[in-house]
Amino acid sequence: MKKLINAPDNLVADALLGLAEATTELQIDHKNRIIYRAEPKQKGKVALISGGGSGHEPLHGGYVGLGMLDAACAGEVFTSPTPDQMLAATKQVDTAAGVLYIVKNYTGDIMNFEMAAELATSETGINVLSVVTNDDVAVQDSLYTAGRRGVGVTVLLEKIVGAAAEEGQDLSTLSTLARDINNNGRSMGIALTSCTVPAVGKPTFDLPDNEMEIGIGIHGEPGRHRLPLGTAREIAEQLVEPILADFNFTSRPVIVMLNGMGASPLIELYLMYGEVAKILKRSGINVARNLIGNYITALDMAGCSVTLLSVDDQMIKLWDAPVKTLGLRWGI
């Protein structure tokens, strides 16, 4: 295992120390492993909290800031944060306008965010709603999931709902918007190599030099099947066709994310985007916006994922709204 770390057990704590040094725009509660905005809370604004296992950076800590999240709870690598973390974050960010939890569909995350919401309500009376993302079309159930996994749509949702929250929309409206986004988004991923969880010290799965795993999860969970290593063109088909088979993306414009899994360089991601765009074009799909890069990763896995989100004018406007985070930054 070759990684830029001190010790597997310190990875998350040390990365948070680096994050704290990197920017004055964030404030880190190192004890509770919560990343907050440094700027004062905005009265009347609904607060957005997300979180999950570490190893998917910039998700979620890199999406805390103006136009996206108010707080992110970091778990150990690929391990849900605890209800205590989420509860502490909830108490900290609420301004009496309520709190929206954005939860990727993994059993641990679901359970812990639910427990935190109950505690928040019973202990403090804070109004909490949750939205669960489950956009991965690859498999129905998986290693850590009942139902579909929550992946790339989470990034787009945090951006769009984050912008709506800045506009002052109320908790119920934001919750409806978030659910609408999740319902209109689909993703699929592929791995060329396994990731290596530092505490384990060896690749999560074996993948021969001449094979790729289609439909991989962001924790290295098994996908749909293995195929002989294909060209970018073939890989793009393997990713986009199942997405298009699952949802009709021709009726409205789409936002496309071509996401790297962590170890695939940008030149390959640009190239993959070209192949994906070709398929979308010939399928009559109108791409309104796109995002290419490492946005929801799986440690040092080589590979990529495609996310399509069917959007209306309002969602595009919210997508274009200013955002000032480590992971996304524009319009400011």
Place this chain on the structure above:
Amino acid sequence: MKKLINAPDNLVADALLGLAEATTELQIDHKNRIIYRAEPKQKGKVALISGGGSGHEPLHGGYVGLGMLDAACAGEVFTSPTPDQMLAATKQVDTAAGVLYIVKNYTGDIMNFEMAAELATSETGINVLSVVTNDDVAVQDSLYTAGRRGVGVTVLLEKIVGAAAEEGQDLSTLSTLARDINNNGRSMGIALTSCTVPAVGKPTFDLPDNEMEIGIGIHGEPGRHRLPLGTAREIAEQLVEPILADFNFTSRPVIVMLNGMGASPLIELYLMYGEVAKILKRSGINVARNLIGNYITALDMAGCSVTLLSVDDQMIKLWDAPVKTLGLRWGI
């Protein structure tokens, strides 16, 4: 070799096709492999051109746009673009205010940019000046270089001089500023793994599982020495100490870049930044700005580099000025 490509010979052409699909802010001359801004030229503005071998993305095409470059010439992977490409770009971007070439110190790049400058002057009378970056303290001469290699400072220089060009500064002033930046910047890199050049199909060098290469170049050129695989703390010392031994960074604020080589995930880069920041703090160095991510890469190499740039108030102001490129984007 596991890569998201169609065929090694088509990598650069296909990646440029993807880039063209990704944004309407760029215009790509696919025949000459030149990336331009799509917006009309600004009369009286000095044009900035850079370029070099592909495989370092987002450098240089990802830095074309408002506040940085006017054009970038893409060579084959790790191979200089030709004088013809540079000449075509020069003719295209000049508005009679002159053109500044930003050239990383590699023998092929130096020779071809020099030839292009001579052709531009003799054929068209365009006023061309060049600045060469040579900030890598690792080795004096290297596989493709006489003198020090040009690496991370190139990114910071393109940002700062690009902002000065937007302000309307003249060619001679920009050239002086660019030289000043190069003189005040130093870099050093480390590899955990080799990159694999697609046309070669196997790793450029062998690096055992328990070793790292200190002082690596961005093409996989040999560094200073190999050491047993170290902790992030030890790696930070191996990178920062030679930089501090080479230049006095205590007299002015610095901009720090913690750059990933392409295959190291963001969680590791955040962590590495924390270790670098600790050393700078105890060395009495004042960090004014920082940049953490994959900005000048070496295909799929795992590893990172550190760049320090000693800056004055004017340079910080130019650093903060709006930039709108695929690779850097803020203040707009």
